[in-house]
Amino acid sequence: MIKNKIFSLLLCGLIFGLVITGCSNQQEAGGTDEAAKRVYVAPGQYDEFYTFMSGGFSGQVTVYGIPSGRLFKIIPVFSQDAESAYGYSEETKAMLNTSYGFIPWGDAHHPELSETDGVHDGKWLFINENNTPRVARIDLTEFETAEILELPNSAGNHGSPFITENNEYVVASTRFSVPIPQKDVPIKSYKENFNGTISFIKVDKKTGEMSIGFQILVPGFNYDLAHAGKGPSHDWAFFTCYNSEEANSLLEMNASRNDKDFIAAVDWKLAEKYVSEGKAKKVVTKYAHNYMNEKTQTAISVMNNEVFILDPKDAPGMIYYLPTPKSPHGVDVDPTGQYIVGGGKLSSVLPVHSFDKMIKAIENKQFDGDVDGIPILKYDAVIAGEVKEPGLGPLHTEFDDNGFAYTTAFISSEIVKWKVGTWEVVDRVQTYYSPGHLSVPGGDTKKPWGKYVISLNKITKDRYLPTGPALCQSAQLFDITGDKMKLLLDFPTIGEPHYAQSIPAELLMKNSKKIYKLEDNEHPYAAKGVKETKVERKGNEFHITMGASRSHFTPDNIEGAKVGDKVYFHVTNFEQDWDIPHGFAVIGNKNSELLIMPGQTRTIIWEPQKVGVYPFYCTDFCSALHQEMQGYIRVSAQNSNPEIKFTLGE
Amino acid sequence: MKKQSRILIVIASISLILVFLFPIWRIYLDAPQYPEGLGLNIWINKVTGLNPNDLATINGLNHYIGMEKIMPDAIPELSIMPWIIIALIGWGLFASFLNKKWAVYVWLGAFIIVGAVGLYDFYQWEYTYGHNLNPDAPIKIPGMSYQPPLIGQKQLLNINALSIPFVGTYVILFSVLITFFVLIKENKMEKNK
Structure with a gap:
């Protein structure tokens, strides 16, 4: 048994190594005159887009200009910053309060711009913290953290902070299932004692202030990523989960056994209705809510002590599982709101579910059993198509303004371009190396701005001047205006850039504050x-x-x-x-x-x-x-x- | 006077109301660190920045050369000027009503005197600010004074100052020209009689 495991690990390593050596031999389009012209922003001129990147384990958010790849600002969010005194000064210390006390560090993952009618409106930027579950809101007139809300009954706030079309909710799903509420039980009692939650955070339309609307108690899987629907699927939000095996140890093996895990589809409008009908249970807990008082410029920390939790058993028709191959990571909804792409990271195909088919399957009760009362829809009843050869280890997909989708493949280190509807792969390029997320400006909204795709790479090895054992991560900018993707620029990032979102510069620069009025x-x-x-x-x-x-x-x-x-x-x-x-x-x-x-x-x-x-x-x-x-x-x-x-x- | 002339005098008087709505002078200050522009608007009743905080910024910068702070409340002319303009408007209307040429002459005379005295006074203020420097100022350059020009431009250390009349002044000129025009016409008609 142990031998087998070691063998598999070695095999994984070998594949990985081969992939990397293979990549470095590839030709690049970057460095040519044409690429240089495309990314050259003359002195005194402005970039076309602001790009907000997660600072990963730095806990912060970085602001870059695209296409130049120039870093403008590091916004302190979840980690203390001795330079600006964020988290040190009397005015900002309270921003880092949690139910665990003051926490000087966080693991930032996914920046998400606020939306109006499914399009970025440039008001706020949300970002999640994975380790001590929190969601922050950054004010885009100041480029400063305005609010941090802790999430109770969560552990590893990874599937967050994806947003509905009019900022009705910021969603958050827990990566680690834990006993809810926490209690002293054997770890091996995972299956009976552990649960996950999905949180719906309300956002005040005017002030942006966050509050937990409700949480949904879900089976003890690992909830990974999410995206809210749009257009026809406006009322729904989608959450990937893996470890449907409910393993509590050596997950790399034990959580990889099932052929299919799930995308959970949640009808949040219906959930809202159940909550208003009193179907949710008030649960006593503890979580911090920290926000900047604009007038005193001082953070206030309030400890809240209750949330409303919906149990799917009391809320029929609110949540369904869409079977999705092999431990899906990303779940991405195309601009029309019709297609839901699951990034099955160990799968050989990229499954695309149809929203219409899902609704029909629900109406016709085309179920394949259930998990704790949550109906599992039949795979064939919901699948719209499968993208063949999407690369090894497909993770995330974003969309352009011409009906194409772009998917990262971590293991084969590439971006694969495919046509929405025909599921046919039309182009693929190497990245250097091993991309996680990718980002097309507006690429997860109703109206992508397109033009570029940015690959957010986990490994850089030989790409830059070496700086000892600790190397930077990187972003790579590709032109996607033609049939073929072209590498334009390669630039280092701060922390691990899990995800990034871009917005046209003119939408933000006109609102950028110059001073605070005395x-x-x-x-x-x-x-x-x-x-x-x-x-x-x-x-x-x-x-x-x-x-x-x-x-x-x-x-x-x-x-x-x-x-x-x-x-x-x-x-x-x-x-x-x-x-x-x-x-x-x-x-x-x-x-x-x-x-x-x-x-x-x-x-x-x-x-x-x-x-x-x-x-x-x-x-x-x-x-x-x-x-x-x-x-x-x-x-x-x-x-x-x-x-x-x-x-x-x- | 002809009816037409009397109407023109009324227009010339009434248009002076615009002097309250626009600055009479403007000083642009151009420095490398101020790409967004920096400057002052001089009104008949106040001094303001071109941008909301310019006056404070200019005062802040001026302390390095020891220039006194520009404090509009401390400039008595700014509280007198509005009354002079109101008096001019009143006299113009009165002259038209009175329908006597001598009254218009008096008006024009007063106008020219007010204008000339006003310009001289403005120059005096500029001279005072530019020369009355704190001897303990951090930046002292022997022989250097910082008087901005009355009209035109001048390099003052890192700042290029450009001073020009603004809308309020053009309105006053317009009124004066109309008055001239009226008097010339009236005089011609008298000769022809």
């Missing part, structure tokens, strides 16, 4: 001008309300702090000028620096340990006299009673 700043320690700067003691808290402007802090000489104090530097950037941030750092700070945007107030705590006079300074080269932008704080003995003094220019 007059709107309602931070309790904001100084809206020099007159409001002050220093005060509250027990052992020493609060300094100070301002930063070119090229000085007000005040810049501060006395009265003592060893053992918690010194709060509340720094307001007085500037109302575009692109004039100020920084703040003080010697020996065990926290982080501050980077304060114009009109913003940010607070960092410093705990001096020895008497002395200590410098602080601006860390952002703000002006010609930036090097002069400094100050001193005097720290007196713990048992002394120093007078509080704060001055500028004396």
Whole structure:
């Protein structure tokens, strides 16, 4: 038995190795004059698309320009960022609160742009965190994290945050099944004690604020990815699952036995109805909801303690299983909303289900048994077609504006282009190496913008200058305007770019904020001008309300702090000028620096340990006299009673 | 005066209302770090930035050379000018009603004096701001002053200042020209009689 396993593993490794060696011999279109022209964005010119990439295990989101592949910004989301003080400053710490306490790191996976009528509307970007199940919302006027919602009764929030056509819901399915609620049981009791959940997160139309609408309790499989329907399938959402074997150990073997696993089709409109009829059970749990208060620019963390859970047994007709070959990974719905593509990662074909056939099969009760009361539809009754030779290890599919689909094949390291409707493969290109997701601008919406496909590669090996054992992951840009896909550009990414979404630049750039208005700043320690700067003691808290402007802090000489104090530097950037941030750092700070945007107030705590006079300074080269932008704080003995003094220019 | 002339005088007077709606002067400041543009609008009753925060930004930048802050509230002319314009409008209407040429002459005279004094005063303010510099300023260049031009452009360190009359001034010129035209016509008709 063990021998067999080792043999299979070796075989897998061998195939993988062969594939990689095979790839490097391929010819590329990149590097030619034509490719260079296509990706050259002249100095001072703008890229055509913003591309938001997941930062993977960095926990962040990166913002690139396409076609140039230039990195513009890393948006801190699930991980602390000492550069911007995200997760360090008093204003942002609460964003990383969870029911487990403060968590400094997250595993970001799928960026998903908000939609109106099934098309990206440029309001918000959602992204999921896998490890400690959470979904974040990024405000696209500021390119900053505005909200993070924890998901209870979930473990490994992978199948998330896919969105319905008008942001009615952001969906989230749990990758790991666990005892719900958690309890002390033998791991081997998996089959009787473990369950999964699918969450439907409501999104407020105006503010974007998220709240858990309801959760659906599902059999203990691994729920992997999802996509909401569109057009005719608007009311439905689709979720892949593997491990229908319900294995709890050595899943690579034990969860790969069944010929078919499932795509779960959920009628969320019907689920909504059941919830309103009181069919859902109120369950006591605990989860954090963190959001930025726009006025005070400070994150608030609220611990919620109940959710509504629907059991499919109480909700007939709400959920069906579509049999799908071999541990499907991605599930992608074509622009018409008619076809549902399942990426059976160990399958030799790519199955495409028909939404119409699914509805008919449900009407005609063409079932093939059930799992815990959830009907399994007959494969032949729902299948629209199979794409033959979709490459080895097909994972994800996106669509262009001309009726073609593009599927990544991880093992054979390629993108395969095929025609929706005829299921015929029309082109294939190598990628370097082993793509996971791919992304066509608007490629999962009703109206793809097309033009490019970006391959998000897990392995780079020899593609760039080597940087020791730890290498970057990469994105590769292909032109898809012609019959043949052409490699245009190859660029490294931050973290593992699980997925990316692109939006035409003009939809976002016009809304991009330049400053925060000082007059709107309602931070309790904001100084809206020099007159409001002050220093005060509250027990052992020493609060300094100070301002930063070119090229000085007000005040810049501060006395009265003592060893053992918690010194709060509340720094307001007085500037109302575009692109004039100020920084703040003080010697020996065990926290982080501050980077304060114009009109913003940010607070960092410093705990001096020895008497002395200590410098602080601006860390952002703000002006010609930036090097002069400094100050001193005097720290007196713990048992002394120093007078509080704060001055500028004396 | 002819009816036509009296109507023209009314138009010339009434159109002065536009002076309240548009700046009379504009100063564009062009610097490498300000691709989005930076500048000031001078109105008869206020000084504002070309963009919402320009005044504060300009004041911020000016502190490096020790220029005094431009604070519209501290410029008394800005509270007097509106009344002068209202008086001009009133006198114009009165002259038309009175139907006497001498009244129009008085109006035109007042107009020209107000204009000339206004320009001189503006120059004086520019001179004061440009020369009255804080001796402790971080940037001190011997012999350098920072007076923006009354009309035209001038390089002031990294900033190229362009100063031009704006819509309000053109409205005033329009009124003056109409008045001239009316008086010339009236004088011609008298001769022909």
